[in-house]
Amino acid sequence: xxxxxxxxxxxxxxxxxxxxxxxxxxxxxxxxxxxxxxxxxxxxxxxxxxxxxxxxxxxxxxxxxxxxxxxxxxxxxxxxxxxxxxxxxxxxxxxxxxxxxxxxxxxxxxxxxxxxxxxxxxxxxxxxxxxxxxxxxxxxxxxxxxxxxxxxxxxxxxxxxxxxxxxxxxxxxxxxxxxxxxxxxxxxxxxxxxxxxxxxxxxxxxxxxxxxxxxxxxxxxxxxxxxxxxxxxxxxxxxxxxxxxxxxxxxxxxxxxxxxxxxxxxxxx
Amino acid sequence: xxxxxxxxxxxxxxxxxxxxxxxxxxxxxxxxxxxxxxxxxxxxxxxxxxxxxxxxxxxxxxxxxxxxxxxxxxxxxxxxxxxxxxxxxxxxxxxxxxxxxxxxxxxxxxxxxxxxxxxxxxxxxxxxxxxxxxxxxxxxxxxxxxxxxxxxxxxxxxxxxxxxxxxxxxxxxxxxxxxxxxxxxxxxxxxxxxxxxxxxxxxxxxxxxxxxxxxxxxxxxxxxxxxxxxxxxxxxxxxxxxxxxxxxxxxxxxxxxxxxxxxxxxxxx
Numbered sequence: 001x002x003x004x005x006x007x008x009x010x011x012x013x014x015x016x017x018x019x020x021x022x023x024x025x026x027x028x029x030x031x032x033x034x035x036x037x038x039x040x041x042x043x044x045x046x047x048x049x050x051x052x053x054x055x056x057x058x059x060x061x062x063x064x065x066x067x068x069x070x071x072x073x074x075x076x077x078x079x080x081x082x083x084x085x086x087x088x089x090x091x092x093x094x095x096x097x098x099x100x101x102x103x104x105x106x107x108x109x110x111x112x113x114x115x116x117x118x119x120x121x122x123x124x125x126x127x128x129x130x131x132x133x134x135x136x137x138x139x140x141x142x143x144x145x146x147x148x149x150x151x152x153x154x155x156x157x158x159x160x161x162x163x164x165x166x167x168x169x170x171x172x173x174x175x176x177x178x179x180x181x182x183x184x185x186x187x188x189x190x191x192x193x194x195x196x197x198x199x200x201x202x203x204x205x206x207x208x209x210x211x212x213x214x215x216x217x218x219x220x221x222x223x224x225x226x227x228x229x230x231x232x233x234x235x236x237x238x239x240x241x242x243x244x245x246x247x248x249x250x251x252x253x254x255x256x257x258x259x260x261x262x263x264x265x266x267x268x269x
Numbered sequence: 270x271x272x273x274x275x276x277x278x279x280x281x282x283x284x285x286x287x288x289x290x291x292x293x294x295x296x297x298x299x300x301x302x303x304x305x306x307x308x309x310x311x312x313x314x315x316x317x318x319x320x321x322x323x324x325x326x327x328x329x330x331x332x333x334x335x336x337x338x339x340x341x342x343x344x345x346x347x348x349x350x351x352x353x354x355x356x357x358x359x360x361x362x363x364x365x366x367x368x369x370x371x372x373x374x375x376x377x378x379x380x381x382x383x384x385x386x387x388x389x390x391x392x393x394x395x396x397x398x399x400x401x402x403x404x405x406x407x408x409x410x411x412x413x414x415x416x417x418x419x420x421x422x423x424x425x426x427x428x429x430x431x432x433x434x435x436x437x438x439x440x441x442x443x444x445x446x447x448x449x450x451x452x453x454x455x456x457x458x459x460x461x462x463x464x465x466x467x468x469x470x471x472x473x474x475x476x477x478x479x480x481x482x483x484x485x486x487x488x489x490x491x492x493x494x495x496x497x498x499x500x501x502x503x504x505x506x507x508x509x510x511x512x513x514x515x516x517x518x519x520x521x522x523x524x525x526x527x528x529x530x531x532x533x534x535x536x537x538x
Contacts, residue, residue, distance in 0.1 A: 043313065044313060045318075049314075050312065051513050054312055054513045150426070151424070151427055153423075154419060154420055154422075155420070157318075158419050158420055165438055165441070168433075172434070243323075244319050244320050244322075245319060245323075248320070
């Protein structure tokens with residue numbers, strides 16, 4: 001099948017660091033033919049505790065770098081950056097751009113039965129009310145309860161995905177949401193899927209866990225199909241850029257992606 | 270007493286964020302007459318997980334900003350920045366500059382009896398071996414055992430200075446050091462003094478805890494005396510600059526400093 005030139009262009013993905021690799025993994029699993037460029041802003045990681053203004057500034061610089069690298073679309077694989085900067089980036093960037101908030105919101109709104117959804121994320125994401133706003137667009141009668149969980153990212157980065165301490169911390173953070181009788185919880189940070197099993201142990205079997213990563217991958221596929229931009233032939237190639245510590249990114253990143261990272265290039269913002 | 274012009278110039282202090290305020294507090298307590306300028310690099314916080322190159326780059330930009338603001342000396346109130354950039358900054362900055370590593374190292378080397386010292390800090394500080402190198406300069410026969418404790422900073426920033434979970438995390442990190450029979454432990458990160466009471470509960474009464482903050486304040490006083498640059502009259506005035514989130518810095522900073530922060534100015538690096 002003849003490939004249109006635009007279809008073989010890469011999808012651009014960015015995050016403050018490693019977390020967005022969970023989104024990248026979901027995209028490569030669903031669309032193994034797609035080329036991808038990943039940017040991790042490791043000089044500024046984490047975004048979750050920083051201001052809307054500065055996160056938007058970082059996101060703009062990265063998006064312009066990706067456009068300069070001829071991407072066909074951009075995925076903001078970071079909840080904080082999606083919450084803070086998506087609306088602004090849509091106005092100034094000339095390729096389709098999607099964040100991680102909408103996909104998880106719509107999916108949760110579809111599956112909740114008692115219309116009580118819990119949202120967990122960084123301080124920035126929770127304060128922005130971005131998930132709640134998206135969910136309310138879909139169904140105004142849904143009640144959202146949110147909780148910032150600032151220790152989850154460092155726990156994941158420390159490799160403490162399970163164990164008693166991690167369970168105890170999860171219990172503290174999720175206690176109020178469980179008391180509110182939510183039937184669905186959104187993992188509103190790209191690091192959190194790595195805690196999914198331990199979160200499941202704490203909250204039991206009866207609460208749906210919505211992991212944005214796979215929901216976003218479906219949204220990306222839908223968008224590319226709609227615009228007839230899906231790559232149809234060959235195996236995808238991946239490029240990685242970071243703003244600090246390429247060697248460290250490669251080592252940790254390969255744990256996320258299963259040794260798919262052979263080279264990481266440093267690029268200052 | 271007539272004040273020489275240079276004596277009334279401020280001391281410049283910097284850190285990646287809030288942590289260095291523990292050093293500032295120790296300096297203002299010991300030398301309440303001194304004027305101070307504090308810079309918190311909140312756009313890039315934390316430094317502890319970032320590369321030597323980029324931390325040195327940030328430190329150089331901040332030092333030049335402080336010199337442009339006419340400081341009489343600079344205190345690097347961050348262990349990671351001290352470990353990575355002090356030697357380089359000494360070469361390029363024209364005012365006296367000290368880090369937090371030497372003071373804590375010398376103090377520990379003086380008080381250890383069994384010559385076994387534990388050092389805890391960020392990943393960057395521990396990997397640099399900066400404490401061990403300083404201690405060995407003082408006494409080659411001392412054995413150092415170090416442990417990176419990446420969860421301590423987020424625990425402090427989350428306000429979880431005590432409680433069972435924090436004790437459990439401290440136990441995990443310090444287990445090996447305790448097994449090595451250390452008699453002295455250096456809190457090699459400016460956030461850690463806020464965990465001091467809980468660390469004391471975990472390690473018992475028989476291990477000396479060395480908190481660099483007060484040791485550095487003594488070193489600053491000594492240096493200013495030696496150069497006849499101590500400010501002799503009046504009450505000190507304080508200025509605060511951050512690279513992101515001045516309002517948030519003011520709120521958290523006032524918890525560290527007891528409401529001494531009235532204004533925080535944003536300054537991009």
